[in-house]
Amino acid sequence: MDSNILNNLQLTKVAVSKIDTFDFENVKFGAKFTDHMLTCAYKNGEWGALEIKPYAPITLDPSARVFHYGQAIFEGMKAYKQDNNDIWLFRPDENFHRFNKSAIRLAMPTIDETRFIGGLKELIKVEKEWVRKGLGNSLYIRPFMIATESGVIASPSSEFLFCILLSPAKSYYSGKIKVQIADYYSRAANGGIGAAKAAGNYSAQFYPTKLAQEAGYNQVIWTDSTHTHLEESGTMNVFFRINDTLYTAPTSDRILDGVTRKSLIALAEHLGYQVKIEPVKVEAIIQAAKEGSLKEIFGAGTAAVVNQIEGFAYKDDYYELPNIADEDAYALQLKNALTKLQNKLTDDPFNWTVKI
């Protein structure tokens, strides 16, 4: 950490906090934000001063690159408050490194750890009242970077804005979901940007997901370019349990290197589960579903932690998964173990939690 950068941080506080009017019991994910945000501008080849200031609109020239060429990346992470009021981040170094990997793939500047993690910590200190105690409560953190240079010229911007927004979050039981395996549309190309948290990856999914929803499914399980391997579920990584072994695809240039994914793999191994990281064939999963050896499928990501799947459609057939008891579900055991660790209710043998 470069203490000069943090010493020069410009802090402008709101006159009146809106926290007293915020309904922490009825929170819609990602919809509302705290009083302040962190910003930092990149210009003339370097990052400027960090600013923490009242949450406010961004004003850009209508020809700004982000509007025309989608040069934008983001991260998703969470903070948790312990009963003693300590606030903890979960593996922030993972998000920091992935943010810079995304930046490189999108021809954007990388950012230093002081501005990303140091700036985030300062922002959360200012907003500490917005982090609520109790399992299930968290503060969702959205760092992002956009290309701000004006000009409708299809080449990388030379000016950028880095920004962090904070949004109180509450875990909720969304129920098990039904998914459709992609056999026409794709999320990512070989040699494309699928492994980056690039803005354009998400809007590319909206239409195929809408079609799946119109057909009665909640999400799409994305496949590779030949539609023969299962890769991601919606905006999450995906796990398959066959008998007592968990399978998930190796990361690649099409698959996001998810922090929840890699944490669940480590936790599962720690809990003594058999985990295999290998390509997962559509036909193998269908065969396992037919034989009854396919016990569970679940998505894994920061927002929902895990998302249990009750069945999947592939072409004209629908395959229902067995109704497994909660206490026997790997998905819920792993979710429970991970959220307890994140909330400091259990030991952290991996040293994943970082105190603010």
Place this chain on the structure above:
Amino acid sequence: MDSNILNNLQLTKVAVSKIDTFDFENVKFGAKFTDHMLTCAYKNGEWGALEIKPYAPITLDPSARVFHYGQAIFEGMKAYKQDNNDIWLFRPDENFHRFNKSAIRLAMPTIDETRFIGGLKELIKVEKEWVRKGLGNSLYIRPFMIATESGVIASPSSEFLFCILLSPAKSYYSGKIKVQIADYYSRAANGGIGAAKAAGNYSAQFYPTKLAQEAGYNQVIWTDSTHTHLEESGTMNVFFRINDTLYTAPTSDRILDGVTRKSLIALAEHLGYQVKIEPVKVEAIIQAAKEGSLKEIFGAGTAAVVNQIEGFAYKDDYYELPNIADEDAYALQLKNALTKLQNKLTDDPFNWTVKI
């Protein structure tokens, strides 16, 4: 055209035009804009009133969908002024229809012809002094649509802004360029958004293009998912001339249905050239280069019309194209025929030009 929409157009003019300070002789493509822009907001399931107002920044919530999920599309087109001061658009219906195809693929609302083409015509009437006469002068038109709803929720926005910017343009001779055939990176996935003019397609190219430039090439020729077929050159469609036959790939969900591409195909056939629209194999082009039958490669797009290529790299080898005289180059003959037609200096047997 719905005359009510045009009658309700809200026009706010600038107090003082900046046209007298604009250097029309030294124009950088896409860098500067005219006095006014057209905007139209989509909310509650419908498009609102058209507005023509002074060119000004756009102000959005920092959680607006366009910043996080790249839900944004655009078009590129041009207007030309005849010596008698008539102003002409070139095939605006093609851009209008493609804009709506892009909108559907990105889960955005389609827009009506009155707002798109009718609104554009009204804007150009207001800005008619900015369209300069003379072959080589044009007004570049940039319609675009961005997702404006706030909330970091990875689902389609319900609010959008449609906008048209105008930028005076001048043709220039950029020289022939050297290109590199992609053998690792990709521009688009099968079943992806490559055929849409989606913002995210462009930023995905920036990094591989930068690598190609660092290796001494100007652009990348994009290939399919197996890197065996040639599909696009940079942000343009691509043509290959082998002996006296022009080849270009058929459009697909990876390849943009370019207006310049389809116009050049029609013009080439009209001029009596042999044109074949079929998949173009990398190995066939290399074989033709070795045999000396590969005469020309050129990109085709609205901004530069055609972009002649002097040679290409594939893996470790570089292939130089023969030095063909300007008067024998299909690229220049087609460019000449198309720009004369666009500028009303020749007949328009296709009825492509539309008077404002």
